[in-house]
Amino acid sequence: MRYLPLTDTDRSAMLDTIGASSVDDLFIDVPEVARLDGPIRDLPMHAGEMAVEKHMRTLSKQNLAAADAAFFLGAGAYRHHVPASVDHIIQRGEFLTAYTPYQPEIAQGTLQMLFEFQSQVARLYGCAVANASMYDGSTACWEAVAMAHRVTKRKRVVLSGALHPHYAEVVRTMAKFTDDDIAGAKPAISAQPDNAGLIARIDDNTSCVVVQYPDILGRLPDLEEIAEAAHAKGALLIAVNTEPVALGAIKSPGELGADIVVGEGQSIGVGLQFGGPYLGLFAVRDKKHVRQMPGRLCGETVDADGKRGFVLTLSTREQHIRREKATSNICTNSGLCALAFSVHMTLLGEKGLRQLAAENHRLSCIAADKLAAVPGVTVLNDSFFNEFTIMFDADARQIVRDLAEDKILAGVSLGRLYPDVDAFSGGLLVAVTETTTEEDIETLCSALKEKLA
Amino acid sequence: MNAPNQSGWKPTTPAAGEGKFGGPATTTGNKALMLEEPLIFEIADNQTTGVDLPEVDTSATTRLGGMARDADIGLPGLAEPEAIRHYTRLSRQNYGIDLGFFPLGSCTMKHNPRLNEKVARMPGFADVHPLQPVDTVRGALGVINELAHWLIKLTGMHGVAMSPKAGAHGELCGILCIRAALEARGDAREVVLVPESAHGTNPATAAFAGYRVEGIPANADGRVDLEALKARLGPDVAAVMITNPNTCGLFEPDMRAISDAVHAAGGFVYCDGANFNAIVGRVRPGDLGVDAMHINLHKTFSTPHGGGGPGSGPVVLSEALSPFGPLPYTARTKDGVVHLVEEEGADAFAKEHFGGPLSHFGRMTAFHGQMGMFTRALTYMLSHGADGLKQVAEDAVLNANYILRSMEDVLYAPYAPSGPCMHEALFGDKDFADGLSTMDLAKGMIDEGYHPMTMYFPLVVHGAMLVEPTETESKATIDQFITAFRSVVERAKAGDQTLATAPHYAPRSRMDETQAARKPLLAYTDPE
Numbered sequence: 001m002r003y004l005p006l007t008d009t010d011r012s013a014m015l016d017t018i019g020a021s022s023v024d025d026l027f028i029d030v031p032e033v034a035r036l037d038g039p040i041r042d043l044p045m046h047a048g049e050m051a052v053e054k055h056m057r058t059l060s061k062q063n064l065a066a067a068d069a070a071f072f073l074g075a076g077a078y079r080h081h082v083p084a085s086v087d088h089i090i091q092r093g094e095f096l097t098a099y100t101p102y103q104p105e106i107a108q109g110t111l112q113m114l115f116e117f118q119s120q121v122a123r124l125y126g127c128a129v130a131n132a133s134m135y136d137g138s139t140a141c142w143e144a145v146a147m148a149h150r151v152t153k154r155k156r157v158v159l160s161g162a163l164h165p166h167y168a169e170v171v172r173t174m175a176k177f178t179d180d181d182i183a184g185a186k187p188a189i190s191a192q193p194d195n196a197g198l199i200a201r202i203d204d205n206t207s208c209v210v211v212q213y214p215d216i217l218g219r220l221p222d223l224e225e226i227a228e229a230a231h232a233k234g235a236l237l238i239a240v241n242t243e244p245v246a247l248g249a250i251k252s253p254g255e256l257g258a259d260i261v262v263g264e265g266q267s268i269g270v271g272l273q274f275g276g277p278y279l280g281l282f283a284v285r286d287k288k289h290v291r292q293m294p295g296r297l298c299g300e301t302v303d304a305d306g307k308r309g310f311v312l313t314l315s316t317r318e319q320h321i322r323r324e325k326a327t328s329n330i331c332t333n334s335g336l337c338a339l340a341f342s343v344h345m346t347l348l349g350e351k352g353l354r355q356l357a358a359e360n361h362r363l364s365c366i367a368a369d370k371l372a373a374v375p376g377v378t379v380l381n382d383s384f385f386n387e388f389t390i391m392f393d394a395d396a397r398q399i400v401r402d403l404a405e406d407k408i409l410a411g412v413s414l415g416r417l418y419p420d421v422d423a424f425s426g427g428l429l430v431a432v433t434e435t436t437t438e439e440d441i442e443t444l445c446s447a448l449k450e451k452l453a
Numbered sequence: 454m455n456a457p458n459q460s461g462w463k464p465t466t467p468a469a470g471e472g473k474f475g476g477p478a479t480t481t482g483n484k485a486l487m488l489e490e491p492l493i494f495e496i497a498d499n500q501t502t503g504v505d506l507p508e509v510d511t512s513a514t515t516r517l518g519g520m521a522r523d524a525d526i527g528l529p530g531l532a533e534p535e536a537i538r539h540y541t542r543l544s545r546q547n548y549g550i551d552l553g554f555f556p557l558g559s560c561t562m563k564h565n566p567r568l569n570e571k572v573a574r575m576p577g578f579a580d581v582h583p584l585q586p587v588d589t590v591r592g593a594l595g596v597i598n599e600l601a602h603w604l605i606k607l608t609g610m611h612g613v614a615m616s617p618k619a620g621a622h623g624e625l626c627g628i629l630c631i632r633a634a635l636e637a638r639g640d641a642r643e644v645v646l647v648p649e650s651a652h653g654t655n656p657a658t659a660a661f662a663g664y665r666v667e668g669i670p671a672n673a674d675g676r677v678d679l680e681a682l683k684a685r686l687g688p689d690v691a692a693v694m695i696t697n698p699n700t701c702g703l704f705e706p707d708m709r710a711i712s713d714a715v716h717a718a719g720g721f722v723y724c725d726g727a728n729f730n731a732i733v734g735r736v737r738p739g740d741l742g743v744d745a746m747h748i749n750l751h752k753t754f755s756t757p758h759g760g761g762g763p764g765s766g767p768v769v770l771s772e773a774l775s776p777f778g779p780l781p782y783t784a785r786t787k788d789g790v791v792h793l794v795e796e797e798g799a800d801a802f803a804k805e806h807f808g809g810p811l812s813h814f815g816r817m818t819a820f821h822g823q824m825g826m827f828t829r830a831l832t833y834m835l836s837h838g839a840d841g842l843k844q845v846a847e848d849a850v851l852n853a854n855y856i857l858r859s860m861e862d863v864l865y866a867p868y869a870p871s872g873p874c875m876h877e878a879l880f881g882d883k884d885f886a887d888g889l890s891t892m893d894l895a896k897g898m899i900d901e902g903y904h905p906m907t908m909y910f911p912l913v914v915h916g917a918m919l920v921e922p923t924e925t926e927s928k929a930t931i932d933q934f935i936t937a938f939r940s941v942v943e944r945a946k947a948g949d950q951t952l953a954t955a956p957h958y959a960p961r962s963r964m965d966e967t968q969a970a971r972k973p974l975l976a977y978t979d980p981e
Contacts, residue, residue: 062592093551173815275820336759349530383518
């Protein structure tokens, strides 16, 4: 057994030291009813590297990888090029096989990285403080709602209709257990987000307004207007971003007045991975809210010799100290994904992120124009970054399935996201990134032309 | 007591007064291979980039609806060689399993096989989108389903919720299943019982789910006091959360009786599966009456801890709780096809295959769970097989008992007299000299080249030290560790004050955590 260093000689010597006649003596506390007479049945026995790799490769080949298709999916997970050095760094054993930095003297690598990560995220979001990561965007979104409840002592939550429906569903699920009252809505299929309708739903009992930016249909709501309206009623604005690359081209939510900014960091460094592990980002615009934040925070301090160093701090908010009074039950978060994000972001830098964003937007504009020229296709959005909604008079889900047979992954149909809304069945979200070629765009356009003819 | 070190290896003791590396001060502050590294914000600028992207005329972007950014973000950039060097230098200030023995109790820091990493990076797993048409991801769904099969067989349970993102998320999932099941029968219960020795996530989870948390008393042997528990059970108790093996590293011998009593009182049994490594392949929690248990794939099934995640926390469920699990889930039908069941069509699917709609409590996360961890964990399971996993538990328990029996003559081991431990050995600071603590001992272990054990947990033992060796350590490694551990314990008992200022040989000496909390500096600020 290649992962087990003990030999039978070792085992019997150790049993001698222990004073046990067999390893069964060490399991004497297990009740009779639960003792087994051998390895668990209906499972295979051990296998070598070659056999295991072959089995897993067979399963992997049953999937259509994005690289083998003309690929246009987004809706909260985006395909970007990740530089080779990112994967090299995250596979260094000192990062890969370390744990939560409970012993800061021998974990400065992780801790300094987390401090840098927090600083990068705070700047990207236009915030004062970011934490050391959450599980993903959807759970970060729920944690922000729970935090708004703690800060405002109110329970009424106004969700924008254009919040990712899975995020809204996570919030709704959790709220059932905390007695928060969730006022949701469906997105209006319109060229502009319905800010007026959203603002009208804010009242004196509202703890927070949750707005996605860019929203689920790819549109860019003016957060400033919503922030003012929320603040006028004593509510917090929670901005949700699922595409951090966009923030290289558009104003940060913090500078537009959002109080808590959360999002998915997967685009930078992490990869698609069929939905996980991803990287939840969480930041607050004003330092005064730091003590209500969930999750780990890394802070700067000095050691006994006066040298700068970093530690996990303000842990009196956390479950291992506060137990049932903690701000969240989160423990393990997304440390290695945070490292991947931070390395990728350092490689990009200000210049690279701005260029990356510009290139995404340029290609998206080309795609939108070319798709608009396809008979039967309408582009919904007035504004967008790298994802927009197109509409046709046919069932978009069926078209997506049909095109997949020709290795065209055309996008995420609104029918997949909102199966219960008939009016959305002709909608398709199309995402375009720097990995999309103009040839891919041509392929999609010709296929749609044929389908819709 | 046998000689703790049979290999003949002896530690080199530094000469008294040798201090920090002896030698003169250096101009750079570096000490040969120990290199000081500035923050990226101090070495990078906003003009440098490590990627080659086209120059795009950003003024031509007209579709941003008036939201175009004009302010700088303030992100530092490094060219690739500088970036690689920055992170490589940082990495060298970290301790990891690859570097040495990491006996951090309750964290199961076992070897992370590299085949797992290779498999997770296969394009068919790494480069697929969660919302692709299901016919293009049958292999990914197959992985989820095959892993689910393993987890169900290994635990003897009925179903499994795969989407929780880590242990605490899994706990929440399990407790929400319990609450949903109780609500479905119109039974509003208010209390969850949690032992004082539990992980902090247990009470935090129960409180989040709207329950009042009450303690379960322990007996003198570090186990749940069955009679006291029975006396507390009643119509207000929704669930008990029990860690088994518990956080003292002991198996709960009354586990079946506990479950029976809880069930008889109308409640459910949640088991914290953080310590499953002790019993994997040898004991099935389903045989002990457990209703829900999360499994940390990053502990028992070797997916990397990554400096604090990502984890993965699937929750196995009893027959009574399975209908309440969250969406989405996967199911293999008789024709061999693996389906992804989401909100849409969940009722119709259940009606067709399970004879009626299920009562899902909702959705835990945006997509389907930690796929990248599923591929790794399944690779690990296939490598070990049912026979190898049984050996995993046995070697993990053997290693822990070996440490317990090799230390108990010099270090207070409160539960050693009552019998064997499971996968971790628990000690206390009872005989330390005045002024020296578990913290000092832990920092002394750093100087000896080890990652310290878990300190001050569980809370039920004063100055607790929880040592979990795992099964992936050789006898020679463990013998060396015992020699070092014994020597540091002797120093703590003898009042060696150099421990109070340890570590002496780490990249940093003891950190000022009070200052960090009093004046929090949580992000870099540019100099004025």
